[in-house]
Amino acid sequence: MNYAISAMLKLQNITKTFEDRQVLTDVTLTVPAGATHALIGSSGSGKTTLLRITLGLLPFDKGYVKINDQALLSFTQREWSYRIGYVPQDGGLFPHFTGKHNVSLIARLRGWKKDRIENRVEELRKLVELDAGILDRFPQEMSGGQKQRVAIMRAAMMDPAVMLLDEPMAALDPLIRRILQRELKSIFQRLGKTVLLVTHDLGEAAYLAEQITLLHEGRVLQTGSYSDLLLHAADPFVTLFINAQRSVPDIKELR
Amino acid sequence: MRRAALIAALLGSLFSPASFAADSIVIGSKIFTESYVLGEIAAQAIESSSRVPVNRKLGMGSTGILFEALKKGAIDVYPDYTGTLAEAILKRPDLKSLEEIQQALLKMDLVISAPLGFNNTYALAVKESFAQKHNLHSIGDLAPIQSGIKAAFSYEFMDRQDGYRGMLDSYHLKLDPQKVNRMEHSLSFQAIDDGAVDLIDVYSTDAKIKKLDLRVLKDDRGYFPSYQAVWVARKSFVDSHPGEWKILRRLEGSISEQAMLDMNAQADIQKISFAKIAAQFLGSDAPDTEGWMKQILRRTKEHLWLVGVSLLFSVIVGIPLGVMAVRFHATGQAILMLSALVQTVPSLALLCFLIPLFGVGTKPALVALCLYSLLPVVLNTFTGIRAVDAKHVENARAFGMNRMQILFRVILPLASPTMLAGIKTATIVSIGTATLAALIGAGGYGAPIVSGLALNDVPTILTGAIPAAVMALVAHAVFEVTGVLLIPAGLRKRP
Numbered sequence: 001m002n003y004a005i006s007a008m009l010k011l012q013n014i015t016k017t018f019e020d021r022q023v024l025t026d027v028t029l030t031v032p033a034g035a036t037h038a039l040i041g042s043s044g045s046g047k048t049t050l051l052r053i054t055l056g057l058l059p060f061d062k063g064y065v066k067i068n069d070q071a072l073l074s075f076t077q078r079e080w081s082y083r084i085g086y087v088p089q090d091g092g093l094f095p096h097f098t099g100k101h102n103v104s105l106i107a108r109l110r111g112w113k114k115d116r117i118e119n120r121v122e123e124l125r126k127l128v129e130l131d132a133g134i135l136d137r138f139p140q141e142m143s144g145g146q147k148q149r150v151a152i153m154r155a156a157m158m159d160p161a162v163m164l165l166d167e168p169m170a171a172l173d174p175l176i177r178r179i180l181q182r183e184l185k186s187i188f189q190r191l192g193k194t195v196l197l198v199t200h201d202l203g204e205a206a207y208l209a210e211q212i213t214l215l216h217e218g219r220v221l222q223t224g225s226y227s228d229l230l231l232h233a234a235d236p237f238v239t240l241f242i243n244a245q246r247s248v249p250d251i252k253e254l255r
Numbered sequence: 256m257r258r259a260a261l262i263a264a265l266l267g268s269l270f271s272p273a274s275f276a277a278d279s280i281v282i283g284s285k286i287f288t289e290s291y292v293l294g295e296i297a298a299q300a301i302e303s304s305s306r307v308p309v310n311r312k313l314g315m316g317s318t319g320i321l322f323e324a325l326k327k328g329a330i331d332v333y334p335d336y337t338g339t340l341a342e343a344i345l346k347r348p349d350l351k352s353l354e355e356i357q358q359a360l361l362k363m364d365l366v367i368s369a370p371l372g373f374n375n376t377y378a379l380a381v382k383e384s385f386a387q388k389h390n391l392h393s394i395g396d397l398a399p400i401q402s403g404i405k406a407a408f409s410y411e412f413m414d415r416q417d418g419y420r421g422m423l424d425s426y427h428l429k430l431d432p433q434k435v436n437r438m439e440h441s442l443s444f445q446a447i448d449d450g451a452v453d454l455i456d457v458y459s460t461d462a463k464i465k466k467l468d469l470r471v472l473k474d475d476r477g478y479f480p481s482y483q484a485v486w487v488a489r490k491s492f493v494d495s496h497p498g499e500w501k502i503l504r505r506l507e508g509s510i511s512e513q514a515m516l517d518m519n520a521q522a523d524i525q526k527i528s529f530a531k532i533a534a535q536f537l538g539s540d541a542p543d544t545e546g547w548m549k550q551i552l553r554r555t556k557e558h559l560w561l562v563g564v565s566l567l568f569s570v571i572v573g574i575p576l577g578v579m580a581v582r583f584h585a586t587g588q589a590i591l592m593l594s595a596l597v598q599t600v601p602s603l604a605l606l607c608f609l610i611p612l613f614g615v616g617t618k619p620a621l622v623a624l625c626l627y628s629l630l631p632v633v634l635n636t637f638t639g640i641r642a643v644d645a646k647h648v649e650n651a652r653a654f655g656m657n658r659m660q661i662l663f664r665v666i667l668p669l670a671s672p673t674m675l676a677g678i679k680t681a682t683i684v685s686i687g688t689a690t691l692a693a694l695i696g697a698g699g700y701g702a703p704i705v706s707g708l709a710l711n712d713v714p715t716i717l718t719g720a721i722p723a724a725v726m727a728l729v730a731h732a733v734f735e736v737t738g739v740l741l742i743p744a745g746l747r748k749r750p
Contacts, residue, residue, distance in 0.1 A: 105654070
């Protein structure tokens with residue numbers, strides 16, 4: 001089940017200053033169409049700011065964000081939101097709507113017909129392998145993994161070119177996390193979309209993404225595969241960061 | 256748009272002068288037994304000899320409210336006393352003769368009749384047993400025991416030039432200020448009967464003097480001015496209704512002190528209705544009085560109207576104001592402060608301020624209730640919105656929702672439990688506050704409470720107080736149900 005739209009996401013020389021504090025300096029990052037890319041860094045590295053800029057929620061000083069050569073600044077927020085499906089931290093579902101209502105909210109605001117909504121929701125439900133009854137529940141009646149799947153359905157509903165996930169596993173316990181990681185990988189493959197994943201967990205990044213960008217103090221320290229980062233660290237901090245993460249998978253396991 | 260037009264029409268009809276019949280005579284009275292009786296006598300006298308319909312606004316409040324209402328044309332005639340007119344209205348306590356007062360009032364376009372026949376002046380009273388114990392006959396006899404006397408005086412008596420202060424000077428008395436209480440007049444009788452106080456101010460024709468076995472202390476220095484009862488009317492009313500004014504003037508000199516005291520006693524002690532007492536005096540049949548079921552039903556309607564309209568207003572105006580208060584910080588603080596300020600104005604004072612602007616009756620009462628019910632709604636809307644998790648708003652923006660969609664689909668639903676609690680507070684408070692609206696003739700459950708208080712008649716008070724309490728309980732239940740319907744289920748259920 002592959003969707004038509006998939007596109008290249010390109011961030012070029014993004015610079016952002018809050019008052020006198022420069023939080024991002026010349027950040028450049030390219031995700032080829034259909035690829036999964038991880039943006040990794042410790043808290044305060046600027047990854048949340050970069051995420052908000054990519055979503056169009058925050059103006060920036062310099063550089064550009066493009067999807068398939070179409071620049072963010074030439075669109076309204078609404079037009080841009082068609083192009084990026086966003087999965088907030090912990091799913092970010094609206095607590096006052098059922099799962100289904102959450103998934104279909106934007107489609108209904110855009111005036112989709114009922115049948116079209118039903119079909120699309122059903123299609124996505126199968127894709128993320130969620131039991132049908134779960135969609136009638138309210139977020140607080142769902143497990144962490146169920147919320148995550150509903151949030152992915154919501155992000156994919158309008159068939160965006162790019163998916164943006166913010167710390168998708170942060171709130172889950174390690175065992176469920178492990179299971180969901182595997183499922184997430186297959187969901188990404190089935191969706192066939194360009195994915196940018198923001199995380200602080202190197203293991204997760206290595207498992208899910210082909211390429212990893214390590215952000216530190218608002219600068220890109222290195223972009224490359226997990227083994228590149230491990231074997232050809234561009235900066236002493238890269239090695240420091242990798243060693244600091246406890247559960248680093250064996251390199252052989254990745255090949 | 257259609258909804259906005261409907262609301263505008265609704266508010267428009269509410270504040271249009273149509274609620275006052277064009278050609279009817281409005282009789283007012285103050286909020287004590289004698290004034291009710293006199294008001295009722297005036298009403299029935301006109302009804303029996305004239306075709307112009309009479310509108311009773313009895314028990315409206317004290318002198319200030321009646322005078323404002325008369326000036327504004329909200330009432331046409333009410334009974335008052337020469338001493339009160341000179342002191343409280345003309346601010347000329349030096350005016351003693353009827354002619355002087357008449358002349359001075361005419362400059363204000365007001366007309367008074369000749370005295371109705373009795374003098375109801377201020378007097379001091381003690382319990383008969385207390386009087387015997389201390390051998391009290393006149394006010395001057397209080398001097399030997401002055402430092403130990405516990406007293407309760409009405410607000411009006413305490414504040415008038417010819418009241419408390421002047422009396423102390425005239426008799427060279429010194430009461431201990433710690434032991435002098437200001438009290439609603441009808442409650443001071445309760446206080447002296449219970450032995451909580453020794454000395455109270457009374458009106459010399461008050462029936463409770465007899466009922467509670469009080470001794471009136473002689474004013475042997477002739478300090479208290481003459482309080483001859485008269486009709487007070489606007490000049491324009493006298494000019495436009497000469498026949499009706501003549502009917503009222505026929506009553507001049509016809510009510511003796513004893514007759515008035517007897518009528519007061521009938522009302523206060525025998526609990527005979529004002530209508531019957533007035534009819535007996537005029538020698539005619541009492542007009543039909545409505546049954547108590549009908550009465551409660553009518554008052555329920557009046558009360559529901561007061562509460563319902565003010566609630567509708569507080570929701571229609573309060574919620575947008577609360578939203579604005581969040582959106583614009585400085586304006587928001589101003590809105591919150593203003594609506595909080597309104598709450599600090601005592602309801603009676605607010606009603607008084609509103610009479611010059613809106614007259615008497617339902618209109619000013621509604622305005623006051625609307626103002627009072629605004630704060631809980633504005634404040635809870637503000638608080639509820641502020642408590643909404645900012646991440647939901649940001650997520651909604653990221654999904655491409657516009658400002659209105661975010662407000663109506665995300666912010667307001669998430670704030671709805673707090674907002675509904677504010678509307679509930681506003682409703683229950685306004686059910687209570689609406690009882691005060693009776694003071695300016697707006698009816699409702701307050702009417703029996705106000706007249707019951709004036710008569711010191713607990714059963715009458717209860718016919719207003721119990722339905723008001725029931726209404727508050729019903730409102731509480733209705734909001735529990737509304738909560739289930741209005742608050743999004745996801746916010747209600749607890750895992």
